[in-house]
Amino acid sequence: xxxxxxxxxxxxxxxxxxxxxxxxxxxxxxxxxxxxxxxxxxxxxxxxxxxxxxxxxxxxxxxxxxxxxxxxxxxxxxx
Amino acid sequence: xxxxxxxxxxxxxxxxxxxxxxxxxxxxxxxxxxxxxxxxxxxxxxxxxxxxxxxxxxxxxxxxxxxxxxxxxxxxxxxxxxxxxxxxxxxxxxxxxxxxxxxxxxxxxxxxxxxxxxxxxxxxxxxxxxxxxxxxxxxxxxxxxxxxxxxxxxxxxxxxxxxxxxxxxxxxxxxxxxxxxxxxxxxxxxxxxxxxxxxxxxxxxxxxxxxxxxxxxxxxxxxxxxxxxxxxxxxxxxxxxxxxxxxxxxxxxxxxxxxxxxxxxxxxxxxxxxxxxxxxxxxxxxxxxxxxxxxxxxxxxxxxxxxxxxxxxxxxxxxxxxxxxxxxxxxxxxxxxxxxxxxxxxxxxxxxxxxxxxxxxxxxxxxxxxxxxxxxxxxxxxxxxxxxxxxxxxxxxxxxxxxxxxxxxxxxxxxxxxxxxxxxxxxxxxxxxxxxxxxxxxxxxxxxxxxxxxx
Numbered sequence: 443x444x445x446x447x448x449x450x451x452x453x454x455x456x457x458x459x460x461x462x463x464x465x466x467x468x469x470x471x472x473x474x475x476x477x478x479x480x481x482x483x484x485x486x487x488x489x490x491x492x493x494x495x496x497x498x499x500x501x502x503x504x505x506x507x508x509x510x511x512x513x514x515x516x517x518x519x520x521x
Numbered sequence: 522x523x524x525x526x527x528x529x530x531x532x533x534x535x536x537x538x539x540x541x542x543x544x545x546x547x548x549x550x551x552x553x554x555x556x557x558x559x560x561x562x563x564x565x566x567x568x569x570x571x572x573x574x575x576x577x578x579x580x581x582x583x584x585x586x587x588x589x590x591x592x593x594x595x596x597x598x599x600x601x602x603x604x605x606x607x608x609x610x611x612x613x614x615x616x617x618x619x620x621x622x623x624x625x626x627x628x629x630x631x632x633x634x635x636x637x638x639x640x641x642x643x644x645x646x647x648x649x650x651x652x653x654x655x656x657x658x659x660x661x662x663x664x665x666x667x668x669x670x671x672x673x674x675x676x677x678x679x680x681x682x683x684x685x686x687x688x689x690x691x692x693x694x695x696x697x698x699x700x701x702x703x704x705x706x707x708x709x710x711x712x713x714x715x716x717x718x719x720x721x722x723x724x725x726x727x728x729x730x731x732x733x734x735x736x737x738x739x740x741x742x743x744x745x746x747x748x749x750x751x752x753x754x755x756x757x758x759x760x761x762x763x764x765x766x767x768x769x770x771x772x773x774x775x776x777x778x779x780x781x782x783x784x785x786x787x788x789x790x791x792x793x794x795x796x797x798x799x800x801x802x803x804x805x806x807x808x809x810x811x812x813x814x815x816x817x818x819x820x821x822x823x824x825x826x827x828x829x830x831x832x833x834x835x836x837x838x839x840x841x842x843x844x845x846x847x848x849x850x851x852x853x854x855x856x857x858x859x860x861x862x863x864x865x866x867x868x869x870x871x872x873x874x875x876x877x878x879x880x881x882x883x884x885x886x887x888x889x890x891x892x893x894x895x896x897x898x899x900x901x902x903x904x905x906x907x908x909x910x911x912x913x914x915x916x917x918x919x920x921x922x923x924x925x926x927x928x929x930x931x932x933x934x935x936x937x938x939x940x941x942x943x944x945x946x947x948x949x950x951x952x953x954x955x956x957x958x959x960x961x962x963x964x965x966x967x968x969x970x971x972x973x974x975x976x
Contacts, residue, residue, distance in 0.1 A: 458948060470716065478714040479895055479947045482741050498746045502718050 445492075446521045449514070452487040453507065456480060468507040492519050525679060528708040529727055530565040537705070540569060541576075547621055548573025551604055554637050556580045556858065558596060558629075560588070560607035561689035563710045566624035568689075568698065570606045575661075579604070580637045580858065582644040582656065583690040586611065587945065599654050599854040601633040633855040640849065641858060645692050647791045647898055657692075657791045658849040658860070664699060666845035667794035670816045671700035674799055675731075675757060675785065681706040682754075684729045686715065686738060691896070693761050696795030697733050715741055721750075728754040735762030735896030737922060739769055748776050757783035757802065761795075763893030763921050764884060767810030774805035788812035788884070792868050794846040797821070798882060811881045812874070819844030821882055823874060831876075837885050840874035843867050890969075893921045894950050907943050908936075916959045916967045924951035927972060929959055 443451070450464055457475045459468065470476055476484070485501050488494075488510075494517045496504070504510045511521050523538040535543075547570050551557060557574050559581045561567050574581050582602060584593070590612060597605075605613050605627040609620070617628040640660040646653050671677070683701045685708065687694030701708055709727050713720040715738070723729070729752075734742070739760060758777065765773075770786055777784035783802035789795050798821060800813035815821040823831040823838040831838040843866055850863030873886040890901040901917040901924075908915045908926075913936060919925040926940055933953040941948045960971035 456949060475947060475949070477947070478716050478741065479737065480949065481714075481716045482737075482744060483947075483949045485744065498749060501745055502716055502721070505716075 445519055448491050449488070449511070449519075449521055452484060452491055456483040456487050464507055466506070466508055470505040488514070492517065494519065525705060526707045527702065528565060528568060528710050529723075530710040533565065535565060540565075541572065544569040544571075544573035544576060546573070547606075547626065548575075548577035548579070550619065550626055551577060551579045553578040554580070554639075555603040556582055556600060556633060556637060556855075557604045557606050558600070558602040559583050559690075560586050560605065560611050560613075562586050562608055563685040563689050563694075563712050564608075564623065565710060566608075566622045568708070568710060570621070570624060570626075571689075571698075574606070575642060575664075580641050580644065583646070583695075585688055585690045589942075589945075595654060597629065597631070600852075600858075601631040601855050602629060603632060605629055633858070635856045635859040637858045638849070638861060640862075644852060644858075645690070645695070645791050653903075654853055656852045658852050658857070659794055660849060663794045663846050663848055665703075666818060667696060667796055667816075668699040668703040670818050670844075670846070671696060671796055672704045673817045674801075675700070675759070677701060677704040677706055679705040681730045681756065682709060682727055683707075683731045683733075684709040684720075684724055684727070685711055686732045686734055687762075687896070691762075692791040692795040693733060693735070693789065693896075696789075697759075715745065721752075724752060724754070730754055730756040731758060733759040733761065736760070736765045736769065736893070737895045739765060739773060740922075743769070743772065747773075748780075755780075755782050757785060759785045759787055761787040761789055762896040766921075771806060771809035774809055777802075778806060786811075786813065788882075790868065790870060792848050792864075792870075793819075793842055793844065794848065796846070797842050797844075797868075797870070800881070804881075808879075808881050811877070811883045813881055815842070816844070819846065821876075823876060823882075824869070834878050835875050837873050837875045839888060840870045840872045840882065840884070841867065842870060890917075892919055892924055894924050894944075894946055895922060897944070897946065899924060899944055899946070904940070904944065908939070911939055911943075913939065914959070916969070916972055918969055918972050919951070922950065926951060926953045927956050927959060927975070928953065929956065931955075 457480055500513045504513055524536050526534050527537040527540040528535050557579050561583050609623050615627040618625050642661040643659040644656040683697050709723050773784050784805050785802050786800045788798040796816050798813045798815055800808050820843045822841050824841050825831050825838045847864050847866045847868045871888045872884050874882050874884050876882050892899050904917050916927045937948055937953045960968040
């Protein structure tokens with residue numbers, strides 16, 4: 443699986459969103475499952491999938507589908 | 522004290538004097554001894570409404586703002602509250618409404634035949650967000666006694682400042698509000714979560730000294746690398762709402778000791794207003810995994826199957842609590858609001874516990890089958906009957922934060938949606954598993970022990 447597919451799968455599995463929703467409109471608390479519990483699951487899924495450990499600030503700033511891409515690039519994950 | 526700040530809400534700082542004036546303005550709009558269905562949020566309006574209704578002796582019946590339309594309808598039908606107090610955006614309206622800031626007071630046009638008992642102050646659900654109609658009946662004395670006790674054992678002072686991390690409608694969240702107001706401390710009211718930058722900005726800007734969390738809050742804090750966060754104003758943090766687990770308890774006990782923050786793990790039930798026991802911060806590392814000792818003014822004991830008291834250490838039995846914070850009992854419809862005291866100050870907790878040589882209690886199991894899932898109490902038998910109503914034969918098991926639903930047929934995805942809808946739980950919080958046959962004994966009873974072997 444390519445990195446972007448892995449990234450998308452983490453969103454789809456933990457937040458229960460479909461492909462059409464993956465985009466700039468997908469932000470923290472914009473969908474029912476992206477609450478604090480969902481956020482923790484999403485971060486855990488991404489950390490496991492890419493074998494990285496995000497910093498506190500990055501976990502907090504990871505507040506949208508797009509923002510997450512920029513954050514992961516700093517962990518050498520090219521999407 | 523009245524010129525001290527009572528709460529901060531989105532940049533507004535309100536003194537105790539102003540808060541009580543606002544509260545009484547709202548409170549006098551309702552009839553004493555009426556019932557108010559209270560849709561709670563962590564906002565100034567919610568707090569002032571709560572205080573105003575209590576001060577004018579209307580009975581407050583709490584509901585979470587996330588309550589779904591069906592559950593709301595069922596509550597209105599069952600309890601016939603005279604008023605609904607709710608946020609502007611909430612999905613309820615009536616012909617007679619009045620606005621207060623971001624809240625509305627709606628007259629429902631209903632009148633319950635049963636008048637509330639003279640001691641009844643507040644009704645809370647035991648199950649968090651599960652939309653249950655079952656409420657606990659609390660008195661003015663329950664609220665006062667538990668708050669006094671909490672102020673005492675946490676040493677809360679006017680210099681403290683608590684930020685909200687839990688729902689206002691939840692007994693633990695409300696106990697933080699009550700105890701800090703009693704101590705003359707200040708509150709930071711926010712709906713932001715620990716994953717919002719604004720939350721941590723508020724903690725720093727308002728020099729917050731304390732917050733509370735359920736076990737999953739502490740899992741989140743661990744993931745957020747709490748050890749690296751620089752929060753110099755924090756004086757003590759508390760945990761309740763389910764078993765933290767020995768490892769996580771010890772992790773935070775050690776970490777907080779290094780950071781010079783008191784970490785206090787606590788145990789409680791809504792049936793006892795909120796708090797029952799606590800582990801003093803000084804014993805936190807040594808007694809990790811324990812629920813501690815009884816709060817000031819309360820008493821714990823262990824009862825065997827025949828009702829006798831267990832004196833020997835490390836011997837399991839039902840944990841029993843006695844104290845002035847034990848509620849009057851339950852309600853399931855309007856008629857029950859006039860009931861008197863069913864519990865008589867004694868609460869059989871339903872938890873199996875034993876006491877160590879030092880007098881500290883440890884929970885070892887439960888008499889009834891229920892789990893805590895992200896702070897919400899889920900009764901597994903109740904869940905099975907709810908699913909049966911939907912035509913789904915299921916067996917539910919698991920442990921805290923990991924509910925498992927076993928079914929013989931059907932589509933796991935759609936069953937997951939139904940469970941989520943019925944319980945209000947996040948779908949990732951539980952598993953639906955399709956198995957060939959639910960293990961049953963000759964009498965047709967589900968064998969939960971064999972079910973666990975399938976995991």
